[in-house]
Amino acid sequence: MDGPVTWQSVRAEALRRIHTREWPPGGQIPNEADLAAEFGCARATVNRALRDLATSGYLERRRKGGTRVPLTPVRKATFEIAIIRQDVEGRGQHYDYRLLADRLAPPPLAVRDALRLPGATPLRMVRALHLADDAPFCLEERWINPTFAGPEVRFDTISANEWLVRNLAFSGGGFAFYATPADASLAEVLMCDRGAALFAIDRTTFSDAEPITAVTLTYAPGYRMVTRI
Amino acid sequence: MDGPVTWQSVRAEALRRIHTREWPPGGQIPNEADLAAEFGCARATVNRALRDLATSGYLERRRKGGTRVPLTPVRKATFEIAIIRQDVEGRGQHYDYRLLADRLAPPPLAVRDALRLPGATPLRMVRALHLADDAPFCLEERWINPTFAGPEVRFDTISANEWLVRNLAFSGGGFAFYATPADASLAEVLMCDRGAALFAIDRTTFSDAEPITAVTLTYAPGYRMVTRI
DNA sequence: TCGAAAAATAAGTATAGACATAATGCGGCA
DNA sequence: TGCCGCATTATGTCTATACTTATTTTTCGA
Numbered sequence: 001m002d003g004p005v006t007w008q009s010v011r012a013e014a015l016r017r018i019h020t021r022e023w024p025p026g027g028q029i030p031n032e033a034d035l036a037a038e039f040g041c042a043r044a045t046v047n048r049a050l051r052d053l054a055t056s057g058y059l060e061r062r063r064k065g066g067t068r069v070p071l072t073p074v075r076k077a078t079f080e081i082a083i084i085r086q087d088v089e090g091r092g093q094h095y096d097y098r099l100l101a102d103r104l105a106p107p108p109l110a111v112r113d114a115l116r117l118p119g120a121t122p123l124r125m126v127r128a129l130h131l132a133d134d135a136p137f138c139l140e141e142r143w144i145n146p147t148f149a150g151p152e153v154r155f156d157t158i159s160a161n162e163w164l165v166r167n168l169a170f171s172g173g174g175f176a177f178y179a180t181p182a183d184a185s186l187a188e189v190l191m192c193d194r195g196a197a198l199f200a201i202d203r204t205t206f207s208d209a210e211p212i213t214a215v216t217l218t219y220a221p222g223y224r225m226v227t228r229i
Numbered sequence: 230m231d232g233p234v235t236w237q238s239v240r241a242e243a244l245r246r247i248h249t250r251e252w253p254p255g256g257q258i259p260n261e262a263d264l265a266a267e268f269g270c271a272r273a274t275v276n277r278a279l280r281d282l283a284t285s286g287y288l289e290r291r292r293k294g295g296t297r298v299p300l301t302p303v304r305k306a307t308f309e310i311a312i313i314r315q316d317v318e319g320r321g322q323h324y325d326y327r328l329l330a331d332r333l334a335p336p337p338l339a340v341r342d343a344l345r346l347p348g349a350t351p352l353r354m355v356r357a358l359h360l361a362d363d364a365p366f367c368l369e370e371r372w373i374n375p376t377f378a379g380p381e382v383r384f385d386t387i388s389a390n391e392w393l394v395r396n397l398a399f400s401g402g403g404f405a406f407y408a409t410p411a412d413a414s415l416a417e418v419l420m421c422d423r424g425a426a427l428f429a430i431d432r433t434t435f436s437d438a439e440p441i442t443a444v445t446l447t448y449a450p451g452y453r454m455v456t457r458i
Numbered sequence: 459t460c461g462a463a464a465a466a467t468a469a470g471t472a473t474a475g476a477c478a479t480a481a482t483g484c485g486g487c488a
Numbered sequence: 489t490g491c492c493g494c495a496t497t498a499t500g501t502c503t504a505t506a507c508t509t510a511t512t513t514t515t516c517g518a
Contacts, residue, residue: 004478004501004502005502006501006502007501007502019397025395031467031468031469032468032469033468041502041503042502042503042504042505043469043503043504044471044501044502044503044504045501045502045503047469047470047471048501048502050469051469051470057309061468061469061470062468062469062510062511063467063468063469063470063509063510063511064466064467064468064469064509064510064511064512064513065467065468065469065510065511065512066467066468066469067468067469072311072312072315073312073394073395074309074310074311074315075309075310075394075399076307076308076309076310077307077308077309077310077404078305078306078307079305079306079308079404080286080303080304080305080306081303081304081305081306082301082303083301083302086301086303165302165304166254166301166302168248170304172457172458173457173458174455174456174457174458175306175308175455175456175457175458176453176454176455177406177428177453177454177455178428178451178452178453178454179408179409179426179427179428179429179448179450179452180408180426181424181425181426195410195424195426196410196426197408197409197410197424197425197426197427198408198426199406199407199408199428200408221408222407223407223408224405224406224407224431225405225406225407226403226404226405226406227403227404228401228402228403228404229401229402229403229404233471233472233508234472235471235472236471236472260497260498260499261498261499262498270472270473271472271473271474272473272474272499273471273472273473273474273501274471274472274473276499276500276501277471277472279499280499280500290498290499290500291480291481291498291499292479292480292481292497292498292499292500293479293480293481293482293496293497293498293499294480294481294482294497294498294499295497295498295499296498296499459518460517460518461516461517461518462515462516462517462518463514463515463516463517464513464514464515464516465512465513465514465515466511466512466513466514467510467511467512467513468509468510468511468512469508469509469510469511470507470508470509470510471506471507471508471509472505472506472507472508473504473505473506473507474503474504474505475502475503475504476501476502476503477500477501477502477503478499478500478501478502479498479499479500479501480497480498480499480500481496481497481498481499482495482496482497482498483494483495483496483497484493484494484495484496485492485493485494485495486491486492486493486494487490487491487492487493488489488490488491488492
């Protein structure tokens with residue numbers, strides 16, 4: 001591999017040094033200019049490689065402070081959040097959707113807090129069931145800031161999930177993944193036993209500092225969320 | 230904001246056009262050279278901005294094919310996979326660790342498949358409990374390729390989780406998140422009711438094409454895995 | 459001795475120019 | 489008609505240089 005020095009090759013070599021402890025955990029590595037000289041490439045190439053390693057958690061960089069190998073590595077995994085219809089169709093199953101409820105209501109405290117909303121602003125509450133091959137797949141329970149989706153936006157044919165992803169600008173938010181037992185209502189809607197272990201996701205989304213929506217997605221038993229790195 | 234054109238400002242403007250549908254879903258956007266001319270900056274600056282948007286799922290780029298806005302956006306979330314000790318300590322709790330079993334055994338079929346192992350190679354099976362403030366936090370059930378961690382590596386004081394992350398080079402693998410009911414054995418170890426809904430992660434890791442380890446982490450009830458974007 | 463100002467340092471970023479690479483599509487040949 | 493290969497094109501990347509910014513270290517004065 002003697003040809004042109006690519007940023008990938010620099011990254012590979014840096015990774016090798018990290019793994020062989022030639023660059024030990026907690027230690028500082030040479031600066032970009034020195035590495036560029038050593039590898040016989042431009043500093044920008046080294047920069048790109050080290051920046052990439054930093055976003056993956058293999059290195060920590062600070063201006064003037066230099067670049068160091070973290071003592072306790074924190075690997076970063078990326079995974080894709082598709083809309084539910086795509087998730088179902090990607091499994092080769094037939095997707096269907098059923099709107100169960102859609103009304104204005106005062107949100108529970110937990111939702112108010114998560115969205116950092118003042119007072120008792122009523123929010124739009126949407127409850128809908130996503131189906132795969134006519135079996136319950138996922139229950140969507142969502143609170144929407146009516147500023148972003150007024151009553152003229154109907155969720156009877158397109159899910160709120162899909163409408164929001166397609167129509168709004170997201171700039172931040174949080175996720176939580178957890179397991180929850182099926183209560184009577186969940187068991188009925190998802191057609192499973194009471195107490196069944198269900199995979200669930202809480203998500204909040206903001207546009208700048210404006211709260212858009214908080215949602216709980218509860219999946220039917222057996223659902224696995226997968227990703228590769 | 231009239232000063233120098235930064236790649237962040239180009240990204241912000243591009244994102245605005247995507248959200249306002251000035252660049253509609255499914256449509257192709259102008260090429261880098263044209264945008265650079267329009268914004269009065271170098272093509273590299275535009276490249277950096279669009280590349281960043283592509284990794285976040287807002288754009289799709291193909292050589293020669295140009296750059297287009299995806300019809301069905303797939304948002305990408307990154308989250309951090311810390312070692313369990315860090316996870317516990319990050320919550321301000323006292324971490325403890327107990328090794329329950331460590332022996333060579335033939336792996337179950339599911340593990341053999343996940344690691345793409347031929348024949349009936351015996352693997353090292355490690356079962357350990359992670360504790361937070363002396364309460365069960367997470368059960369680790371792991372199968373390790375003995376090539377990477379022979380018997381001289383002891384897991385009685387440091388967890389396999391931590392040893393592997395610190396000592397081995399990872400180059401790929403997969404994750405699956407799901408909910409599972411506590412069976413008798415899980416209920417006993419995690420000190421919860423039988424049938425309780427537990428959050429679990431299956432993970433496989435490889436070094437190039439070499440299988441390293443497959444692990445199931447099953448968390449005590451109430452665990453939430455959180456991240457922000 | 460303490461603290462504030464100045465210098466030094468390393469990463470972050472912008473630029474212009476060049477070449478590489480992967481698709482695409484078109485034209486020509488069988 | 490059908491297929492191969494070449495020209496075209498947009499992104500991908502490297503280089504060399506310059507300037508910016510955050511942060512640490514040094515220096516110098518009170």
